[in-house]
Every structure is written in C-alpha cells, then in structure tokens.
Amino acid sequence: MMFSSGKTEEGDTKWRRQIDRFVKENQQEVAALFWGLWLENGNSKGTIGIDLQPQPHFVYCPQIEIEKLNDRVENRLQEILGIIDNNNPEIEVVMIGIGKGEIKLIQFAPEPTPKVCFEQIGKDVNSLLEFLEAKMKPEITG
Incomplete structure (x- = not known):
C-alpha cells in the first residue's frame, strides 16, 4: 500500500463515495461478514479491507503493514491505528478501503449489532x- 495526497480530486472522491454508498446500501451484509470473519480469525490476520485493485475484493490488512505504512507517511495514519486498536467488534465495524495509493477508513455501528446481522x-x-x-464489482471502480 502507498499513500498519496490524491492529486485528482475527482478520482479520489469518486472511489471513496462509491465505497461509502456500497457499505451504506449493504450495511447488514457487510456487518455480518465482518462478524463472521471476526469469529473465524479475531484480529490475528489484521483488519479487513476492500482492495479496489485489480477489481474490488476483500483482503486482510496485517497490523504490522499498517504500522509500517504509518511510519512511511510520518504518522499521518496514527488516528486510524488508534481506531483499529480500540475497535469493539461486537458493536462497530472497522475496515479499510484501499484505492490507488490511498486508504480510507470505513467505520460504522450497525443496528442491529454485527453479531445479530450475522445471525x-x-x-x-x-x-x-x-x-x-459480486455486488461490489459493478458498483465500485478504482
């Protein structure tokens, strides 16, 4: 992963808006997936992410890699690291969106809770x- 300031506002804003819309429209399913993966792995594999390249798919972002990236970008991701470290998966979904050289925090507290969504x-x-x-591919472009 790399970090940049997003030189093209349109491209930068577009993928971020698409992820936000996708997550909002599929909030129950995303929360259910988050909880199911949490039950399987806890945080042992890292934070769940949506990687847009080469096409949108779910990945794990290992904590050590996020920390290394934070070091390379002069601690500009410190707030994201704090949110990840303090996440309570029973009530809140925390994921990372990964675009071309940029990342985005995805965070929400679904109603009902992730566990209930999964059930x-x-x-x-x-x-x-x-x-x-399958739903992401036509809706989110990187």
Whole structure:
C-alpha cells in the first residue's frame, strides 16, 4: 500500500463515495461478514479491507503493514491505528478501503449489532464474501 495526497480530486472522491454508498446500501451484509470473519480469525490476520485493485475484493490488512505504512507517511495514519486498536467488534465495524495509493477508513455501528446481522442473514462467510464481491464489482471502480 502507498499513500498519496490524491492529486485528482475527482478520482479520489469518486472511489471513496462509491465505497461509502456500497457499505451504506449493504450495511447488514457487510456487518455480518465482518462478524463472521471476526469469529473465524479475531484480529490475528489484521483488519479487513476492500482492495479496489485489480477489481474490488476483500483482503486482510496485517497490523504490522499498517504500522509500517504509518511510519512511511510520518504518522499521518496514527488516528486510524488508534481506531483499529480500540475497535469493539461486537458493536462497530472497522475496515479499510484501499484505492490507488490511498486508504480510507470505513467505520460504522450497525443496528442491529454485527453479531445479530450475522445471525439474521444466516449465510456462511464464504457465501457472504461471494455475494458482496459480486455486488461490489459493478458498483465500485478504482
């Protein structure tokens, strides 16, 4: 991952708006996926992310890599690291959007909670991943 100031406002704003809209429109499913992955792995693999390259898909962002990136960008990601470290997965979803050389924090507290979303939707993690990634591809461009 790299960090830049986003020289083209249109491109920078576009993918960020698309991720925000996608997450808002699919909030229950995203929360369910977040909880399912949390049950499987805790934070042992890092923070869940949406990587836009080469096409939108879910990834894990290892904590050590986020910390290294923070060092390279003169601690400009310190706030994001604090949010990740203090995340309570029982009530709040925290993910990272990864665009071309940029990252975006995705954070929300769904109603109902992530655990209840997972229980109500009743799909396993792989089914949720396939469903959400299939929906993301036409809706989010990097």
